[in-house]
Amino acid sequence: MAEQPVFAPWNDPSEKPLIQFQNVTKRFGDFTAIDDLTLDIFEKEFFALLGPSGCGKTTMMRMLGGFETVTNGTIKIAGQDMNKVPPNKRPVNMMFQSYALFPHLSIYENIAFGLRRTSMDKGAIDARIAEMLKLTRLEKFARRKPHQISGGQRQRVALARSLAKAPKLLLLDEPLGALDKKLRQDTQFELMDIQEKTGTTFVIVTHDQEEAMTVASRVAVMDEGLIVQVATPDAIYEAPNSTYVADFIGDVNIIEGRASQSGNKTKLSWAEGQPNIIGTTTRTFETGQTCHFAIRPEKVAISVEEPTKAANKLHGKILDIAYLGNISTYHVELPTGHIIKAQTANTRRLARRTMTWEDPVWISFTDTAGVLLDR
Amino acid sequence: MKRFSWFNVTALTLGFAFLYLPMIILVIYSFNESKLVTVWAGFSTKWYGELLQNEAFLNAAWVTIKVAVFSSTLATILGTMAAYVLVRAGRFKGRTLFSGMIYAPLVMPEVITGLSLLLLFIGIGLDRGVLTIVLAHTTFAMCFVSVVVSSRLVSFDNSLEEAALDLGCTPLQAFRLVTLPIIAPAVISGWLLAFTLSLDDLVIASFTSGPSATTLPIKIFSAVRLGVSPEINALSTIMIAIVTIGVIAASLISKQASLRQQRDEQAAARG
């Protein structure tokens, strides 16, 4: 059996990007929403723009849709300059955050709306709508009006409507924001499934890091009009390029200190009377440079006995325990006042708790468990 | 993505010009020296002087104000009661007829309301005068008041009244101490509406007034039937001025009240 090639067009220099942001700047009056941004998105990608509200992710999407003009720079779709193309002439469709379903039209007519603007004949339109209804499992609701169906169904109508014209690019603005948590998780997989089936390029805007990690092939983390890091979800999680990204995605312990390089290992001296933390990095640090050590709680082990073989081990006492069912998080206070979070999986049911509040414990981690960051 | 285009600016400018220019022209020409209302002959306030000499107009104005004060006050009391009955009294015999009688006068042509009341007053042998106009105005204005007040009552949280009862109020005290202060703005605007409706009314007053009592609109109507007169222009200007000052004052007061509330809320939020 031949091995399936990994989908990673961004690593292939011969691949032509579908969307190109070239030095794009967008200003609203004095406010700079997007600052000199350059980015490539490839065909069939499921690309997530992730960031807190006001970071510029929605502005980027609206520029792709044609609802905002570019102040400086160029946006190209399939090599064509889009700056002067109005929304109704772009090979792009958008799924709105509010869904923007037309309340006076039935589900069927909502999905048909975009197709009726084309020169498609009636039979082809009907066939296409049937296909869309089947894809989104809405066959039974075709005759209903938007206010007669549930929130999850509305979300699927919006998706079907924006996919009906088979756009080169589908924009999704917080597509799952209005759904409750359980439904959101189911819908995430449905979205991925539909994206794969249709082979459409998806660009999704979200502030929910879990959602971005789940659905996306690549994630762009944004902050104040800039893209901080673009990478696959696992790279973003395991190798964040800044404390901002590390902190934004998931839970993290961050310790500030001074670096000193020795071979391929980097040592961090971070507190008087405490052993140096040994970590790995691909960067080079000057000796004495301020840097941050970031490590995920699940990579920190906790034990009552002093571990023998760990590259890093620190002593402290338990301040707090958060029991979350599948995992427990221990907040361990070090003598320096730092609080380190350590996570263990609760693999055994009702295991006798060996550790409790105020217990002196050891925390330990390997020299590859964390990353050293310069900012 | 609101685009305030030239189309919008033009539509609004032309629209408001259409709404306001006729009245502005009326005001300007009230200061015209000439008796010929269409020819400008210089600035003068002489028509205002003549208006103040005209006893018939002054009498009519006095009658109109009397009628408006009495009828709007009565209409506010009856209308508030009716609104309370509609929203709070629950089911009772003849409720459908009652709500029908509240809403029907709102759409009834004035000529029919006037005609029917006149026939009633003649039927029971009531002499037409200030009293009959007050009765007529009260009847149709109370329906407007009850619509205004009931829309406020509908959005009013019932549990507030229940809390007052729970804390030992009698139903009447609960109404006076809790409900009334909260619906007061609606009651006041209902009174103002009833007052202007009464001031404004020509048709019903024409049917129900007698020779002993003529209101200002009747007087104006019989004067302008014969054509435009500078005295009427002056009178209109005075009436427009009163309304404009009243409405601007009212909006300033309510704006200040809401600003004060905002400040209080901010202060409370800061602790």
Added chain:
Amino acid sequence: MRRAILILTPYLWLFALFLIPFLIVLKISLSDAALAIPPYAPQLDLAGGWSAIKDFFAGLDFENFEFLTTDDLYWKAYLSSFKIALISTALALLIGYPIAYSMARAAPEWRPTLLMLVILPFWTSFLIRVYAWMGILSNEGLLNQFLLWTGLIAEPLTILNTNYAVYIGIVYTYLPFMILPIYSALEKMDDSLLEAAEDLGCSRTSAFWLITIPLSKTGITAGCFLVFIPTLGEFVIPSLLGGSQTLMIGKVLWEEFFNNRDWPVASAVAIILLLILIIPIILFQRNEQKQREMEG
């Protein structure tokens, strides 16, 4: 007990001063004109006992209504009222819609002021607002002076005392009734609907016809009825701005009553007017109900 007083006071008031008068009109419309005071017969005389009541009912008939069908003045007046109301409503819609639309598109901080400017004329006397046009529309009026000055016309136009003046007067006084419901429908509309339409391939213009107009339909309907219903029975505007050939039913009723003193015919005219009005009123209420359901 208190509840009974609360209910009975407004109830009896309306019963005595709205329902009874209305029944009197109905009764008189079935009576005959007579040279007496009051000028109609038969009169109900309760002192005469049962036979008097029977006589009374025997004396009632539909003669006045038959009369209304024989004299073409009346049905012409109804028709002409209907036509004038219809044309004025259409004109008010054509003028009111762009204003309401532009108000809804204005910046949010401007909207309360614009709304206030639309409502303000309501508080000024109706009579004065109609009167204001008399000076403008007359042969020597400002409109003719202006048109002559621009050279668009050589002779002054006769506008006052024609139906044109009546249209202008009705549109002018009832325009806010058209603007307000349309504005409130448009203001509620979500902007992303228009973006979605554009995104799906509509031009701005077709998005307006396919989305904006259908979504403001309840506002348009409400506005049209709010102009049409009161216009049908209008009296002041046709008598001040209209001419002798302007036939409107409110004016006919007034003249029948005050000039001809034919109370039975006037009552019959009123009853027919009400019957005509019932249809649009029911339609209007249905529209309101639909709107409430859509919001609820």
